[in-house]
Amino acid sequence: MGKPESRKSSPGGGPVRLALRYYGKELLRLKGLTVPAMLLPALGNIGIFYIAPLVVAKLVGRIAGGADSGIGPMLPYVLGFAGVLLLAETLWRVGLHCLNRLDALGIERLYVIGMDELFAKDAAFFHDNFAGSLTKRVLSFASRFEEFVDTLTFSVMGKLVPLVFASVVLWTYEPLLVVGLLVMIAVTALGVRPLIRRRQALVDQREEAIARVSGHVADSLMNMDTVRSFAAEHREAAEHRSRVAESRRLSLRSWDYGNLRIDTVVAPMSVLTNALGLLLALSLGAGEHGVEAVVVAFTYYSNATRIMFEFNQIYRRLESSMTEAAQFTELLMTPPTVRDPAVPEPLLVKGADVRFEKVNFAHAGAKPLFEDLDLAVPSGAKVGFVGRSGGGKTTLTRLLLRMTDIGGGRIMIGGQDISRLRQAELRSLIAYVPQDPAMFHRTLRENIAFARPDATDAEIRRAAEAAHVTEFVHALPDGFDTMVGERGVKLSGGQRQRVALARAILRDAPILLLDEATSALDSESEVLVQDALWRLMEGRTALVVAHRLSTVATMDQLVVLDRGRIAEQGTHHELLAAEGAYAKLWQHQSGGFLDGDPAGAGLT
16 A cells, blocks of 8 residues: 555545545456446436437427428427437446446455455554444445445436536537536535535544444443443443434534535525526527527526535535545554565474564553563473563563564574564464453354364364363254354353364464463363363473463473563472572462462453
8 A cells, every 4th residue: 555644634635535546446447347337327317318308409499480290290309309218228227237246346345355454454453443343444445335436427427427418519509508507517616615625524523423333332242241240231321322412413513514504505506507597598599599599508507507406415425435435444544563574584494493582572652561581492392481460471472473563672483583474374383372262153163173274074073172172062052063152152261261272272383372271261171171281282382371380380491470571480390499489479379379360360
């Protein structure tokens, strides 16, 4: 997309221009459909609204001039009238056939582009935006293409192209007719231009309010269990009513502005234009063209000024489609902070050792967490990371996955700087199990196979057995084909962690990254899963974040992180003998948890 534009653009500026570029690219890409879709209905309108009345005007002119009466002399005019209408209808049908395909193919492509753009965003982007709001925006970005193209076809091209034809015909009668029509249209356009700019600012406020409504709805629905557990339905409903009322207020303000301000300019000018046309037509009635000129001039002026009468409706449709599309493109104007390199290095799997070299990192707006952090994890080693909340354990895993980028230094895997690799290739080396495993609203089988979609059913079942998923799968209504619900709500926390472990086992990656992977398991299940994990770790580099120290006591090395620095490093027995920070943590544990943080919450 080139250099990102400023979000501080004027109303109708950056995001709208970017949306127009996306839509314009689709129209150019599908130009074989765009040209007939937009041109043929316009030609059909010429036949219906301008050529057919011209035939009638000539017929009336013959009658008024005292031509021979009877059906015979008039029949060619009647047949011509019918032929013009039939041809116009044919042009319309062919044009609509092309338009339907243009809309469908354009929407399909924009849906794909929208998701591709979102997939390119970094993790921080999704932390800062409601899923519901993003869903609405990306769907509107694609679906509004239909309204945009249809409005251009029927209301803009469908009226402007016939206006050119009308101007040519009117010129043959009297050039002053054309001058008067175009001057009145131009004056009207100049009069409403500043009003349109003000209206756009009101529309931006309206769309932001609508986005806030959709975001709150999504937030409430996704956390309905929490809402109910705190008996907060009335509070959330009141907040929803407040946001909806604000959306209604801003919508009415933008609509009333168009109705009371823009239309008060357009409507009188349209009336004046028609009156001027009638006056000029009557002045022509006494000339060589007689009543024929009166009929043509009056009819053409009436048809041409319809674009003035309908200006507000046309503008509102274009405005609505482009504003909603711009709600999405506005998200694209701040580029992702984590990007693939312009010229990525090929992935060369020379080993699975991990090195943090002089790594610096700070969360946005916070003090530095890591400063010149050095850490080496040999290939095949099993290293546990422990320490109190805020030490940087989870942040370390996210940096390794390039969910966010470091501020300085290097992170190496197998001797390669991970910032020089494609993100997808980097993550193909890692099997990751977070402390809060994400589940898709899909079947249990699909959730496990997400790690490797080409896995056979036998491989999926072996991974499920190794993670002890099979111990509860038979109790589910449809076994492996059971839908687990949004975010896996039909499964317990321990069951979700077992599914996440099954994914990691199926992934079969050289590096295993576990962030509190057994925190939601009961003691009996943990013993079983720990055995599966140790088998999984064999021959792999394992980095394990644990709050429950017994989980990592038998690791090759333990790293104690304290406020972003390595406070201690060694085996479990070495660190106990040193009687330092680790020994104090071990002594303070009660039932495997650190005092003051029994749930292991708030890990970073």
